Amino acid sequence: MKIDTTGDEARNGPLSGILVADFSRVLAGPLTSMWLADLGATVVKVERSEYGDETRHWGPPWAHNTSAYFTAANRSKLSLALDLTDPTDRSLAQQLAARADVLVENFRTGVLDRFGLDYAAVAATNPRIVYASVTGFGSTGGADLPGYDFVVQAMGGLMSITGDPEGEPTKAGVALVDVLTAKDAAIGVLSALYARDRDGLGQHVEVNLLSSLLGSLANQASSYLATGTAPTRMGNRHPSIAPYETLRCRSDLLAVACGNNGQFRKLTEALGIPDAARDPRFCSNKARVEHRAALVELLESRLAGRDAADWERELNAIGVPSGQVGTIASGFARAENLGLDPVVALPGPHAPQVRHPIRYSRSPVRPPSPPPTLGQDDSQVREWLGSNAPLSQLDAILGDKERQ
Helix, strand or coil, X not given: CCCCCCCHHHHCCCCXXXXXXXXXXXXXXXXXXXXXXXXXXXXXXXXXXXXXXHHHHCCCCECCCCEHHHHCCCCCEXXXXXXXXXXXXXXXXXXXXXXXXXXXXXXXXXXXXXXXXXXXXXHHHCCCCEEEEEECCCCCCCCCCCCCHHHHHHHHCCHHHCCCCCCCCCCCCCCHHHHHHHHHHXXXXXXXXXXHHHHCCCEEEEEEHHHHHHHHCHHHHHHHHHHCCCCCCCCCCCCCXXXXXXXXXXXXXXXXXXCCHHHXXXXXXXXXXXXXXXXXXXXXXXXXXXXXXHHHHHHHHHHCCCCHHHHHHHHHHCCCCEEECCCHHHHHHHHHHCCCCCEECCCCCCCCEECCCCCCCCCCCCCCCCCCCXXXXXXXXXXXXXXXXXXXXXXXXXXXXXXX
């Protein structure tokens, strides 16, 4: 069911009335503040005068008036271009921090101290501030290390378990560590806002790419900690479950995930080899993992008779989790066919956006407005900072963009 996001009522998201000062750039920080904007917060993105966020220039591909990369993390924000080395602009930045509920930044540790925008300085005038710092490797021993997703995937071990076992370590196909870190930062901000409701005080929330990566390794991290042996690359195979991998059909690959003996039994029946479920080599998950090569050979010999799409339909119908390996295009098409409404249109000539993934029954996310051009809202934000006007005045600017 599509949620109606038209009208003023839909704009009162869960974080309506919260002001976010976004001093971040590239991906992890901007994603954090964009998700807060989706939830109704008013986000002012502070960018360097003239150049702006680096990702504005990371193309091709290009969107309407900027890079497609920039649009992925900066919808529904106001842009304020400032030169923090200029005393007047620095004062405006400090005023914004003093009025904000949340500040998000990903500068190298110590840089914002020079501008009176570090946590201690901001909290001294705004003790309710929830100040979120995103770094690559923390603010102590790794403070001087530059934090780029690709480098952290390499150093943190994700690449060591990704790719073909006979090939090179491989990065994930998206800046996954940045995305995971942004999720952690958003959780941290929301938790700190909840704590502030209890005692009236904000706090410093710190996340870093390496810790977020290690925290997301789940069973692979647990395996290492339990055994002392680091997992290695297994391609599309699972280290603890079989069959839980891609299998070759007559055409294309089929992802099959049998998490228990019942699912495996159904798989063997569908493939016309029911005796395989009683074979000592395959009768338990432990045995199947130990005899994976023989199992895969048997399964693929049967799957070869039909296309992956045919097997997907048949196996899912009987409760065997499976899916044809597709593309991003087919992933969006599938979500659309399932009624998930994965794409949301922006007004005017702007490219559509991926819909916010969370649904709320009572306080829907706000309709998105286009990512701002550099300094697009300078005059209005500067005027607001020099007045005692309520936040609703800034929020109205976003409302106008949503309707354009």
